[in-house]
Amino acid sequence: MTQLVYLIPLFPLIGFLINGLGWRTIPKTAAGIIGSLAILASFVVSVGIFFEVNSPSFHGPVLVHLFDFIQTGKLYIPFTFQVDALSTLFLLIITGVGFLIHVYSTSYMHHDEGMVKYFAFLNLFVFSMLLLVLGANYLVMFIGWEGVGLCSYLLIGFWFKNRDYTNAAKKAFVMNRIGDLGFLVGMMMILFNYGTLSYGEFFGKLGTVPGALGENTYNWIAVCLFIGAIGKSAQIPLYTWLPDAMAGPTPVSALIHAATMVTAGIYMIARSSVLYNLAPFTLHIVAIIGLATAIFAATVAIKQYDIKKVLAYSTVSQLGFMFLALGVGAYTTAVFHVMTHAFFKALLFLGSGSVIHAMGGEQDIRLMGGLGKKMRITQITFLIGCLAISGIPGFSGFFSKDEILAATYAHDPILYYMALAAAMMTAFYMFRLYFLTFTGKFRGTHDQEHHLHESPSAMTIPLIVLAILSVVGGYVGLPAVISEHHALASYLSPVVSNAGEHHMAAGTEWLLMGLSSGLSVVMIIYAFTANKVPSFVPNTGLAKLLENKWYVDEIYDAVIVRPLAALSGLLDKFVEKSGIDGIVNGVGKGVRYGSDRIRMLQTGQVGFYIFVMVLGIVALFAITFFGVKL
């Protein structure tokens, strides 16, 4: 079965080709079916592979060699897929959640004229992400990495007639490129120091072969790769593209935020856990940046009014938690949170899509309220999502988040308290969103109220499935005090090596769990009392600062974008126009002049031709016998 792994990316690729080439002729419904079936087929193969990988008879990673990609001199990079516990888990998440999002899209996008194109892009997106996780070396990962970057650009700017949307797409692309540069440099350092990009070979050499910079090599490479992860997974300082990425259709947001793209950075670091364990300094940076992002994004989310913006910042914040987990060396925990987060965040986004669908495009939660009565399924599933992300015991988010908090506590209690604060804010802003949207009285126009309806079943069924997963998804990783057997950790253990196992006293662990869940409940009650009626009074002071996202976009604009634009204006004026243009045009003119002269030699006279040839022969003989010798 593992040998069939190439089928998994192949199906979405075929789907992309069919829909992409036939976007003029294929009917919308057919496009949806083709796109969804492609992902379903991949999912089925993934499940088959999962069972094989999960069986006790499976030993070590299986490498599936497809072809030699680059083979020149000493450089040899095969196009190979690696099937192991980590990649298989991601395969399941990507194809499983991806499939639900595709099904949802068939209904959500049905009124859009570009639906066929949309499904083509969606399939290409999934294809790229599958390449990313399947590659057995960093270059294949990088191809997928760039692929998702491109697809996110295409999908965020899907409604390209809107100027703001295309700007958001550009922003996402540029921010990602900055990170990609770090990834590229990291790859080149690996290649330079170890002569290979294959995971197995590289990790094998890591401990024994010190690089050109001695011990520091590890840190340098790890930092460069981490910069790539910062860009793709939207961490400080490169996170600003993710909230703007809301410009795309809502299912795309779900796909970017939950199943694909942003988890790429986590995957990359978890994949390179051997390297990061050798680079404790970098791990420390990872933890700090993750924690800072978690807190920072949570503060911003508190004061946002756009339903998707709140979710976007919550994604940034949750990604921060994952990086915190990576930073304290708990790689499996981070992957665990990726998984549970994929379930509940996809659920929340698709739920918000259902809300927006019902509201006829309205996204301001101040103008909603009381939607629960009209949309029971959306309300209940959304509530489950909120409970899960807030870490209420029994729901999946609780298990993974609690594990992160526990690992952080074992690493450094100060980090723990800060992370706890971020978790508290999560509970607050998520329930603020929930209460404002689904409870209370309707605050929109009469027209909208009349139009309110539950979404069709193609949209609600994915919601229900995801809601179920959001509840049960956490039981693969029970806390140590409840069960000694952590199914996910033991599943991943052959691939990912956690840095130092922490064993804390049972009492402490119970205390931490009680503390975080108790505080979450308190925050939910507080959110309920504080948000019965939204205020339209303009915010002042800190609240205004938060509403405007700490003015980070404006600061970037003033500090980086505008000086750069000014510099480029200057260069354009003085260097480009007078210098480079002159040289380029001069060369062109020179070539044309030379051409005009030389072509005169072609007289058409055979005698002259032979004469030139004889002259040439004489000259060549002169060079041979009297000229320079090597």
Added chain:
Amino acid sequence: MKAIIAATILGIVMMFAGLQMKNKSSVVTLAIVLAFLLLGVNIWDLVATPATAPVGYFNNMLRIDRYALWFSTLMTGVTVLYTLLVGKEIQKVGVHVAEYFALIFFILCGVYILSCYNNMLMLFLGIEILSIPQYILAGSDKKNLKSSEASLKYFLMGAFSTGILLMGITLLYGATGSFNIVAYSFLQSDALNPLALGGVIFVMIALGFKVSAAPMHMWTPDVYDGSPTPFTAYMATVVKASAFFAFIRLFQVSFGSISSQWTVVLSVITAATLLIGNLTAVFQQSVKRMLSYSSIAQAGFMLFAVLAVNAVAWQGIIIYAVAYSIATIGIFTVLMKLKDYTYDGFNGLAKKEPLLAFVTTIFLFSLAGIPLTGGFMAKYYVIQAVMVQNQFLWLVIFGLLMAAISVYYYFRVIIAMYFKEGNAELHAPVTQGEKVLLVITCGLVILIGIFPQLLLSWI
């Protein structure tokens, strides 16, 4: 060996078929069938000959090794493609269609001899078998003065270069007492007989003439421009590639040991070829004439492979020969569909025949060496061969600059097709079959660009 015999017999069959068959298009069909047959014979030869043991024939005057067989097979494959794409145009050239095809089979016979010769006499024979049918083909459009002029010019200058080749062979014989090309490999660089060196230079000049290297290139534009276009397409591709294969075979096998004596001269020839080919192409108004100058420019790049005495050069020349031939035949096929051969004739082709314009763009990309096309990989290999040699960095840089210039005249066609208003006129509407063939050709160009190793898999 089977292929040499088969090519001769099939050529004769073709000739007699002309007496029997009055219908031109059935002659073309027969030619296509025979070309496929010949390809089959080549493949049979290839499979039947073990990789490790080359076979010698005629007192070892021919030495059939893996390189030779594989190159012959590839060139036959290109010829099959050529007959498929161009066959219909050949029947428009004149009345003796069967004879044109017969001549092409004879040329192939020359190609096979040139790919496996082991003796200077065989080299001479091969060159002549290759050339004489070309003189006839160049003049096959008898009522056209330009065609006759091309034929005569080609013949006169060809005779001149044959003289030089014989002179070189004589000098080499005088110095070593042997015609066997392996015997020359015992020549020593530090105690080199001036006779031998003179012989090497004469042979180099004669072969340089065949591959249209400067300053022996002057016949090329006139002959290519004057010959009927279907035959220009063949001369510029298979014939030139075979001459190059002969060139590299001799200079690697025989004169590799004294390479320090001749590489400087050859580097001067290479630089001059690149310069003249590229610069002159810039000013041309006719695409056909531009292509003949560009074939000089491409020869400059192929000379890189001769210059580098190593294994990569062999791989480079094979990839270059195939990639360049396929793209050139493709572009000539499109050209023949057009009424007007100037750049203006291409104006607005993209609107009228989008597919034709698209494949033309890919062919031109390949000729210009844009990545993901065969032309890029070809240039990459030959340049790598020189870089491994670590001697002619200046020439590589110069070559890259010249490649940049080549983009100018290749892309002018693309600009005309896509960005200029106009109504490109075709002789006849392009049929579905032709479109499929062109798309396949285009696919081959891209395939080579992505997996160049495919072309090296049999050696």
